Amino acid sequence: MSGLKFNEDAARQLERVYLTTDVVAQRAETMKQLALSPGERVLDIGSGPGFLCESIAAAVGPTGAVTGIDISSDLIARCRSRNPPDFLSYAVGDATEIAEPDASFDVVVCTQVAEYVPDVDRVLAETFRVLKVGGRAVFVATDWDSVVWHSGKPDRMAAMMRSWESHCAHPHLPRSLPARFARAGFRLDGATVYSILNLQWHDDTYSKGLAALVRDFVARKNELPSEDPKEWYDEFARLSEAGQYFFSSNRYIFRASRPIP
């Protein structure tokens, strides 16, 4: 994986961001797109903090099964520490080499993970392999060009966001996903955009958590003037005080299925 490292510290930071109202609402939209039924077998690729797996487990119930895999052993350990029920299991695993038999899941979900994997086509091939015929996949990804983030210093903002792009392997993945799904053998069943909009700078927002990740990542890269990441971050509180804070970003949600031959 390029860029961002999902170690213990990052896991804690990720958990905080994923519990904000913005990201809870985004998970509810993902659940809607998944349209799960009791008894279904679901794989969550790159399950991260496990919050989506927990919602999925509530939807499929004990007659179903949920497996969350993630490359980060720190994140998997945190998921397991919440004592999941028997029908929700977690394993350290790689999206490009899924240790599951062919045709073993009704549904595969992958939210904001594929963009971190250099060989993203292999993730789609593995998703196709582990899905039953007629099974469905839901992929969620961000296009970082979709971010509108106001600053009194637009050049610095542009430089910060350019530097941040290297935190993942494919910062513009959504625009190529339809063609990638088709090449992997899927039928594309639908796509939609989910937007996050923040007009204030406060702890219960996605953008405040994101800003800390961006500031720290860009500071570590050390390619901009050393004061820029902190000053970029500090501007947001002042903008918010003045009623001028504005952040929006799009997540693209794709529904695809393994066609019946």
Ligand SMILES: C[S@@+](CC[C@H](N)C(=O)[O-])C[C@H]1O[C@@H](n2cnc3c(N)ncnc32)[C@H](O)[C@@H]1O
């Ligand atoms: C931005 S987080 C998304 C977490 C979760 N899917 C969610 O949306 O709540 C990205 C996750 O992808 C995982 N990841 C990155 N590369 C991976 C790979 N090759 N195989 C499995 N997981 C991977 C990371 O460890 C991290 O948990």
